Amino acid sequence: MKVGVIADDLTGANATGxxxxxxxxxxxxxxxxxxxxxxxxYDAICVDTDSRYVAKEIAKKRVRKVISDFKEWNTKVFxxxxxxxxxxxxxxxxxxxxxxxxxxxxxxxxxxxPDSGRITTGGYLLVGxxxxxxxxxxxxxxxxxxxxxxxxxxxxxxxxxVGLISLDTILAGAQAIVKELRKQMDNGIRVIVCDAVxxxxxxxxxxxxxxxxxxxxxxxxxxxLTAFYxxxxxxxxxxxxxxxxxxxxxxxxxxxxxHYLLAKTNASPVYVDPNQLASYSDSWQKEVDRAINEGLxxxxxxxxxxxxxxxxxxxxxDLRKLAESxxxxxxxLAKRITDGLAVITRKIIELSSFEISGxxxxxxxxxxxxxxxxxxxGIELLDEVLPLxxxxxxxxxxxxxxxxxxxxxxxxxxxxxxxxxxxxxxxILSQRGAVLND
Numbered sequence: 001m002k003v004g005v006i007a008d009d010l011t012g013a014n015a016t017g018x019x020x021x022x023x024x025x026x027x028x029x030x031x032x033x034x035x036x037x038x039x040x041x042y043d044a045i046c047v048d049t050d051s052r053y054v055a056k057e058i059a060k061k062r063v064r065k066v067i068s069d070f071k072e073w074n075t076k077v078f079x080x081x082x083x084x085x086x087x088x089x090x091x092x093x094x095x096x097x098x099x100x101x102x103x104x105x106x107x108x109x110x111x112x113x114p115d116s117g118r119i120t121t122g123g124y125l126l127v128g129x130x131x132x133x134x135x136x137x138x139x140x141x142x143x144x145x146x147x148x149x150x151x152x153x154x155x156x157x158x159x160x161x162v163g164l165i166s167l168d169t170i171l172a173g174a175q176a177i178v179k180e181l182r183k184q185m186d187n188g189i190r191v192i193v194c195d196a197v198x199x200x201x202x203x204x205x206x207x208x209x210x211x212x213x214x215x216x217x218x219x220x221x222x223x224x225l226t227a228f229y230x231x232x233x234x235x236x237x238x239x240x241x242x243x244x245x246x247x248x249x250x251x252x253x254x255x256x257x258x259h260y261l262l263a264k265t266n267a268s269p270v271y272v273d274p275n276q277l278a279s280y281s282d283s284w285q286k287e288v289d290r291a292i293n294e295g296l297x298x299x300x301x302x303x304x305x306x307x308x309x310x311x312x313x314x315x316x317x318d319l320r321k322l323a324e325s326x327x328x329x330x331x332x333l334a335k336r337i338t339d340g341l342a343v344i345t346r347k348i349i350e351l352s353s354f355e356i357s358g359x360x361x362x363x364x365x366x367x368x369x370x371x372x373x374x375x376x377x378g379i380e381l382l383d384e385v386l387p388l389x390x391x392x393x394x395x396x397x398x399x400x401x402x403x404x405x406x407x408x409x410x411x412x413x414x415x416x417x418x419x420x421x422x423x424x425x426x427x428i429l430s431q432r433g434a435v436l437n438d
Contacts, residue, residue: 003044003230004070006063006097007081008088012222013046016081019227020044024383024391024426032062036073043430044230045073046081052088053142056157059089063096077230078105084113084222085137086125087145091157091191097218098160098190105216106185107160108209110225111150112196118222119197123164124148150193163189170194170201177208185215199415203228210236231426241357241428242299245421246345247308248338248366249409250317254310257362257417261306264418269306270295274317277309277340278333280326288340288347295348304421307344309337334365342369349399358403358424362417367406374399379406385423386412403428 003025007013010031017027025043030036032050047066051059070078080097082090094107112120117128125132131148132138138145147153151162163184169176177194184192196202202221206228209217219225245267247258262269276287291307299305319330326333349356361367371378375397383391389407394400405420412419 001043001077001230001234002073002075003077003079003226004066004073004075005044005046005079005081005226006066006070006093007046007048008052008059008083008093009050010048012081012083013048016079016223016226017044017046019223020046020230022385022423023227023231024423024430025230026430036069045070049093051093052083054089056089056092059092060096063093064100067097067100077233078216078218079226079230080107080218080220081226082109082111082220082222084111084116084118085127085132085135085145086111086150086153087137087140087143089157090220091154094154094191094220095158095160101216101218104214105190105218106181106212107191107218107220108181108205108225109150109154109191109193109220110196110202110205111193111221112202113222113224114196114198114202115224116222120150120193120195121167121197122195123151123166123193125150154191154193158191160191161187161189163187163192165192165194167195167197167201170196170204174204174207174211177205178211181208181212199224199228203232206232209233231422234429235422235425241303241425242352242354243304243358243360243421243424244295244345244348244356245304245306245308245360245362245417246341246366246370247306247310247362247417248341249363250310251409253412253414254362254409254417255312256414257412258306258308258310259312260414261304261418261421265304265421267302267304267306268298269308270298271311271314272307272309272341272344273311273314274309274337275322277337278317278319278322278326279336280328284336284340288343291344292347292351295344296352299348299352299354305348307341307348309341335369338363338365338369339373341366342373345370346374346398349402356402357428358405359399360405360407360417360421360424362407363409364406370399371397376400379404383427385420386416389416389420391423391427 027044049062210232377396
């Protein structure tokens with residue numbers, strides 16, 4: 001699947017490109033009038049039209065030229081990058097995109113960029129909690145901003161009807177957004193502004209957009225919506241793959257990350273009892289066998305299988321007491337737990353009637369045990385998901401070539417495991433060439 005981004009300046013093109021790259025898309029930025037890369041290795045290209053401060057007709061002409069180039073490149077998802085303080089020929093360039101893409105094209109405008117302090121509520125863009133018209137951009141010498149109400153700003157430049165989906169609908173979730181989008185589209189509205197105050201709400205908008213097969217949805221934003229929508233579109237258009245998520249970390253942060261993952265994916269985890277694995281008795285093998293069988297059964301009904309010792313109902317294991325009972329060291333019992341998780345992981349991958357496309361592991365000890373149990377020589381490192389979370393492929397052994405993301409137990413915010421899994425999905429699809437380039 002090829003993603004094309006039309007940006008009105010180079011910095012913006014790069015900013016959106018980085019967002020796409022973080023989602024697993026191999027991305028390049030192209031300056032105005034430069035040829036596209038001759039190779040077919042890129043999933044996304046961001047083109048700078050350098051049109052923020054040019055005359056309206058020139059801006060239209062440049063956008064139309066890029067749309068034509070993207071069509072020749074066989075682009076599936078068209079995106080319009082706009083300034084995070086809504087400067088420039090926004091309405092004019094949206095019109096050019098819609099004109100070139102045809103009547104089925106719908107522009108979904110989400111000016112919010114929460115990581116940079118930009119949010120939209122009631123249709124008003126706030127920068128650091130201040131209406132954009134009261135910030136320094138109001139004094140822009142070329143295109144001063146005198147309004148903060150985004151629909152009005154677009155209406156001043158656009159020939160199309162402009163609608164708004166307010167925050168109460170966004171908070172109600174993707175299905176409510178779908179219903180409101182359909183209502184507005186049925187009323188002939190082709191430019192729809194959406195409120196959003198955080199990334200999770202932007203992602204809900206993206207999920208809603210991806211559910212429309214009869215429309216060409218065009219994200220218009222500073223970057224977050226484009227990245228979320230490209231990912232959602234890709235995942236909905238290809239065959240669902242199976243992933244295995246193995247988590248051995250027992251930190252409270254990991255618990256929050258697991259909770260977020262389960263809420264977003266509706267996965268039902270296989271809980272492994274660490275008390276049974278922290279032993280050299282028969283309980284170790286019995287628990288391993290039980291978890292393997294439960295995992296194989298669960299794969300019949302879910303695409304993301306979570307195997308973890310982090311059960312919120314369990315008390316923290318007392319390794320010192322168990323070590324005294326087993327007459328071994330605490331380190332030895334800790335390794336029995338991680339080895340047990342590794343064996344469960346390897347056997348599920350090998351015995352499943354479904355192909356397991358990739359694996360995520362949380363906790364350095366778990367990753368090390370998986371390499372040892374799978375007799376891997378190591379991991380070919382290919383990309384960074386987030387600081388201290390890496391993507392690559394296992395090298396050698398029984399799981400040679402398996403796509404894997406590894407993360408430390410104390411790394412990231414509540415979204416970290418979920419984002420890592422989504423990154424892994426996108427990378428696998430891209431590597432396989434299942435990218436809808438027909």
